[in-house]
Amino acid sequence: xxxxxxxxxxxxxxxxxxxxxxxxVRDLNTxxxxxxxxxxxxxxxxxxxxxxxxxxxxRAEEAGLRTQLYTLPADTTDAEVITxxxxxxxxxxxxxxxxQHYLPRYRDARRLIEAIAPSKDVDGFHTSNAGLLANDAxxxxxxxxxxxxxxxxxxxxxxxxxxHAVVVGDTHRTGRPAARLLLNERCTVTVANExxxxxxxxxxxxxxxxxxxxRAGMIRTRHVKPGAAVIDLGRSRVTVNDELRIVGDxxxxxxxxxxxxxxxxxxxxxxxxxxxxMRNVVTACRRQNRLDExxxxx
Amino acid sequence: xxxxxxxxxxxxxxxxxxxxxxxxVRDLNTxxxxxxxxxxxxxxxxxxxxxxxxxxxxRAEEAGLRTQLYTLPADTTDAEVITxxxxxxxxxxxxxxxxQHYLPRYRDARRLIEAIAPSKDVDGFHTSNAGLLANDAxxxxxxxxxxxxxxxxxxxxxxxxxxHAVVVGDTHRTGRPAARLLLNERCTVTVANExxxxxxxxxxxxxxxxxxxxRAGMIRTRHVKPGAAVIDLGRSRVTVNDELRIVGDxxxxxxxxxxxxxxxxxxxxxxxxxxxxMRNVVTACRRQNRLDExxxxx
Numbered sequence: 001x002x003x004x005x006x007x008x009x010x011x012x013x014x015x016x017x018x019x020x021x022x023x024x025v026r027d028l029n030t031x032x033x034x035x036x037x038x039x040x041x042x043x044x045x046x047x048x049x050x051x052x053x054x055x056x057x058x059r060a061e062e063a064g065l066r067t068q069l070y071t072l073p074a075d076t077t078d079a080e081v082i083t084x085x086x087x088x089x090x091x092x093x094x095x096x097x098x099x100q101h102y103l104p105r106y107r108d109a110r111r112l113i114e115a116i117a118p119s120k121d122v123d124g125f126h127t128s129n130a131g132l133l134a135n136d137a138x139x140x141x142x143x144x145x146x147x148x149x150x151x152x153x154x155x156x157x158x159x160x161x162x163x164h165a166v167v168v169g170d171t172h173r174t175g176r177p178a179a180r181l182l183l184n185e186r187c188t189v190t191v192a193n194e195x196x197x198x199x200x201x202x203x204x205x206x207x208x209x210x211x212x213x214x215r216a217g218m219i220r221t222r223h224v225k226p227g228a229a230v231i232d233l234g235r236s237r238v239t240v241n242d243e244l245r246i247v248g249d250x251x252x253x254x255x256x257x258x259x260x261x262x263x264x265x266x267x268x269x270x271x272x273x274x275x276x277x278m279r280n281v282v283t284a285c286r287r288q289n290r291l292d293e294x295x296x297x298x
Numbered sequence: 299x300x301x302x303x304x305x306x307x308x309x310x311x312x313x314x315x316x317x318x319x320x321x322x323v324r325d326l327n328t329x330x331x332x333x334x335x336x337x338x339x340x341x342x343x344x345x346x347x348x349x350x351x352x353x354x355x356x357r358a359e360e361a362g363l364r365t366q367l368y369t370l371p372a373d374t375t376d377a378e379v380i381t382x383x384x385x386x387x388x389x390x391x392x393x394x395x396x397x398q399h400y401l402p403r404y405r406d407a408r409r410l411i412e413a414i415a416p417s418k419d420v421d422g423f424h425t426s427n428a429g430l431l432a433n434d435a436x437x438x439x440x441x442x443x444x445x446x447x448x449x450x451x452x453x454x455x456x457x458x459x460x461x462h463a464v465v466v467g468d469t470h471r472t473g474r475p476a477a478r479l480l481l482n483e484r485c486t487v488t489v490a491n492e493x494x495x496x497x498x499x500x501x502x503x504x505x506x507x508x509x510x511x512x513r514a515g516m517i518r519t520r521h522v523k524p525g526a527a528v529i530d531l532g533r534s535r536v537t538v539n540d541e542l543r544i545v546g547d548x549x550x551x552x553x554x555x556x557x558x559x560x561x562x563x564x565x566x567x568x569x570x571x572x573x574x575x576m577r578n579v580v581t582a583c584r585r586q587n588r589l590d591e592x593x594x595x596x
Contacts, residue, residue, distance in 0.1 A: 110435075131429025134478070135470050137408075162493035164500075170481055172433050180432070183468055183489055188500060190488040191481055195460035202462075202486060 005230070005259040008151050014271035018063050021278045025064040028285060036285045037066040038096045038122070038278075039088045043081055043112075044074040046102035053100045056277070063278040068094065082115045089117040095288060096122035096281035119288055122280040125173065133177060136184045140280055145178035147272035148210060148231040148263070149185070155229065155261050161186040166203050168192045168219065168249070169212035174233045178210050199223070209259075211249035219250040227260035233269055303528070303557040306449050312569035316361050319576045323362040326583060334583045335364040336394045336420070336576075337386045341379055341410075342372040344400035351398045354575070361576040366392065380413045387415040393586060394420035394579035417586060420578035423471065431475060434482045438578055443475035445570035446508060446529040446561070447483070453527065453559050459484040464501050466490045466517065466547070467510035472531045476508050497521070507557075509547035517548040525558035531567055 028034040038060045042053045050071075057067045070084055081099075088094045097120045099112050113121070118128035124140035132139030152160065165187040169175035175191065182189045192202050203209055203223035209230045211219045216236035224230060234249030248265030256262050263269055326332040336358045340351045348369075355365045368382055379397075386392045395418045397410050411419070416426035422438035430437030450458065463485040467473035473489065480487045490500050501507055501521035507528045509517045514534035522528060532547030546563030554560050561567055 127429035127433060127435070128425055129429070130432040131425035131427070134428040134432045134474060135425060137425070162495050164495070176432060176481070183474070183491075186491060186493045188488065188490050188494040190486065192486050193481075193484060195484045196486040197460050197462070 005256040005262040006155070007256070008155055008231075008261050008263045008268060010147070010151060010263065010268045010271040013151060013154060014275040017272065017275035017279060021275065021282055022064045024282045028282070028291075032289065032291065034285055034289060035066050035093070036064070036282055037068065037094050038098065038281045039068045039070065039094045041070045041072065041081070041084060041088070041097065041099045043072045043076055043099070043101040045071075049100055049102040053098075056098065056274070059274050060278060060281070063275075065278060065281055078111060081112055085112065085115045089115075089120060092288075094120065095285035096120055098123055098277075120284055122277060122284055124177065124280070130172070130177070133180045133184075140284070141181065142173050142177045143273040143276040143280070144174050144233045144269055145181055145212075146276045147269045148178055148233050149181045150276070151263055151269060151272055152208060152229055152231055152261075153185075159185050160208060162188065163207040164188045164190070164205055165208040165210060166190045166192060166206035167210040167212060168199070168203065168223075169214075169233075171212065175210075175212035178212060178233065182208070182210070213249050215249060216247045217249070217251045219255060221251075221254045221258055224255050224258045226258050228258075229261040230255055230259045230263070231269065232263050232265050235265060235270070303554040303560040304453070305554070306453055306529075306559050306561045306566060308445070308449060308561065308566045308569040311449060311452060312573040315570065315573035315577060319573065319580055320362045322580045326580070326589075330587065330589065332583060332587060333364050333391070334362070334580055335366065335392050336396065336579045337366045337368065337392045339368045339370065339379070339382060339386070339395065339397045341370045341374055341397070341399035343369075347398055347400040351396075354396065354572070357572050358576060358579070361573075363576060363579055376409060379410055383410065383413045387413075387418060390586070392418065393583035394418055396421055418582055420575060420582055422475065422578070428470070428475070431478045431482075438582070439479065440471050440475045441571040441574040441578070442472050442531050442567055443479055443510075444574045445567045446476055446531050447479045448574070449561055449567060449570055450506060450527055450529055450559075451483075457483050458506060460486070461505040462486045462488070462503055463506040463508060464488045464490060464504035465508040465510060466497070466501065466521075467512075467531075469510065473508075473510035476510060476531065480506070480508070511547050513547060514545045515547070515549045517553060519549075519552045519556055522553050522556045524556050526556075527559040528553055528557045528561070529567065530561050530563050533563060533568070 025036045040053050060067050088097050097116050113125045118126045121129055121140055124142040129139045165182040167175050167179045170191050170193045179189050179191045200222045204225045206228050209228050212233040214234050214236055216238050232248035232250040238247050246266050323334045338351050358365050386395050395414050411423045416424045419438055422440040427437045463480040465473050465477045468489050468491045477487050477489045498520045502523045504526050507526050510531040512532050512534055514536050530546035530548040536545050544564050
């Protein structure tokens, strides 16, 4: 029997969370005649992007949400896309909005994201939500970061106050929001990036190591302090023996030998992130209708 | 002659910056018939607060800015304060707005700050500006943090890419924005707080140590790696031999023996922060009138 680490499986947590979402959706319908609704906007006809959005749509429906899918051709102008988004912003029957695209003309999707009403930005990418999180105020938080820290908190006693967390990777969508969540948990937080010197030495200080680089298998045994909690937010497609596989940033088989806890990829953060997204839609619906909410973040 | 550290004096930098502000104000007036204007709103009659705002007003006028001072009595309702702010938001002749208060009913000033139009929020406290900075987009940045990192960059060659910065203190007004600025400079950034274990050990890793706790003299020799740049954002009033003195977080006399560079208090970050605030008003005026701007951050 190999490995000292306890593996933090995402499926049980995701299942519980989706069950709660399902119940909340039913209750909102019964008690308030609300039909929790997620609108998905996709621009362009990239096959991967379409598959991704179809998958999110299917998962939302499994969770009991109503969905609306808008597929816009690749030659739709930005102004036209924003008109669609704006219509959804003003539609009280729509509670959450996702925008997905894969077009060279968007180096990043900033302009489209900023067009989404912050109160419907269930991805948590809007500047206002980044600012709210930065100020430790109730915000929608990007789901991978939220899922990673949530999984962490299922295994550490109460809150990880005073723990040293090292986040490897400083992207706006995963590393930075994860660091903000950990700061709000009152951890000591280090953010490392591609320019970090002695990365292994920095990482070995971590009681909590969060990998958010999307560089397959870059975190090795030498990066991990014995007993640390290792949370893998990475996701890359690699071909192993002619077979396409999804792998994380962490070399699971070797790192599990030293870590105290470790999330696998797939089956760790991924399923919880999807469940978090659905929970964000429920939270959005509650907030828009000024109903009680339990969750502080998303 | 004591001390190995080079002292980073703020006055020369502040003077240069204020000279540039003065010139920019004149040019905006000559070329575009704009009178750069800062509105100062103060709620309540606390003597310290009034002195602080009078001081800012005087400094703004020295820099050539026009000022408008609104002193509202302590019993002004929030709605009335917000009405004043909103009037200023919609007044094209006003480019920057500061709100100062000292009332027990504001545990924090969030509600008033969020009422300021982000484009006129020259203090950089609004959620939108926090989010823009978090996403490395052009933002107004709180002046102490901006001044500290600016002074740092006057002494390090080009940009401090890959340097390890440790920020002690995680407040929304100084520590956190300083950390965001350093992340955007591509430093490895650690944020420590009151719960940090082995603070001295964490601090001794710093190539750049930013003190932002407002706890007088808490940073001692044992916190400082030889040769490090020590930036003191702290400011406390203490009584020494019956004399009121302003001191920073860093014990200057002992830390200068080990540090490579050090900012004094007073005379370090403080004067530059005031100059930065005036520069932010000029930037606000330029942006509101869609004129060229040089500075990325405020």
